[in-house]
Amino acid sequence: DTAVSQTPKYLVTQMGNDKSIKCEQNLGHDTMYWYKQDSKKFLKIMFSYNNKELIINETVPNRFSPKSPDKAHLNLHINSLELGDSAVYFCASSQGHRLSGANVLTFGAGSRLTVL
Amino acid sequence: AQKITQTQPGMFVQEKEAVTLDCTYDTSDQSYGLFWYKQPSSGEMIFLIYQGSYDEQNATEGRYSLNFQKARKSANLVISASQLGDSAMYFCAMRATGAGSYQLTFGKGTKLSVIP
Numbered sequence: 548d549t550a551v552s553q554t555p556k557y558l559v560t561q562m563g564n565d566k567s568i569k570c571e572q573n574l575g576h577d578t579m580y581w582y583k584q585d586s587k588k589f590l591k592i593m594f595s596y597n598n599k600e601l602i603i604n605e606t607v608p609n610r611f612s613p614k615s616p617d618k619a620h621l622n623l624h625i626n627s628l629e630l631g632d633s634a635v636y637f638c639a640s641s642q643g644h645r646l647s648g649a650n651v652l653t654f655g656a657g658s659r660l661t662v663l
Numbered sequence: 664a665q666k667i668t669q670t671q672p673g674m675f676v677q678e679k680e681a682v683t684l685d686c687t688y689d690t691s692d693q694s695y696g697l698f699w700y701k702q703p704s705s706g707e708m709i710f711l712i713y714q715g716s717y718d719e720q721n722a723t724e725g726r727y728s729l730n731f732q733k734a735r736k737s738a739n740l741v742i743s744a745s746q747l748g749d750s751a752m753y754f755c756a757m758r759a760t761g762a763g764s765y766q767l768t769f770g771k772g773t774k775l776s777v778i779p
Contacts (some may be wrong), residue, residue, distance in 0.1 A: 580766065587771070588702075588752055588771070588772050589769070589771055589772075590754065590769040591769075592766040592767070592768075595766055603766055635706065637708060639708075651698060651710045651713060652698075652708075652710070652767055653710070654700075654707065654708035656706065656707050657706050657707065657708075659706075
């Protein structure tokens, strides 16, 4: 039973299209995240939600819009896709944000987006 | 602002030998946590070990240990008795208190290759 599941795992689409990536966690965690991993493997935070409330909104184009219908789900919608959006997008969750070994981030398997 | 530096883009180690992956960090916070994650070629992010800034002892988890030197702001990962399955990207990450506590800031990673 996957703890943090993302769908789809692979997504190939044309420039200008709109796409969504879904994320669900069954760990009962309060906090969820989206990270972007570029072609050089660098991981950068995009968004974080705590109990459905947006906590972190890094400098990300407003073509990216996260939505958290409940604390177990955090979806990422991307409008007007561009070539530079090609990357692996990771969803993650944690019990909270306090510093503790118990509050490690558990990651999904990643969603590889390719924009042609 | 938090910063993680991993100066070794790639490392090689002979099977059954120990290897140290370097990580230095920069933060003005007094309370913070340091994490190491492994990313094999399959792409998932696997949590390895955690060290809190106030933990008096270095963290250990099986073959993984964290050489924490607070004055030097370093948190090196030591893998003992390397195995072929240890070949992967390794990321050092930090989480601090305050507004930044909701996110992990990652280093650029070190690619470890274990030679038979």
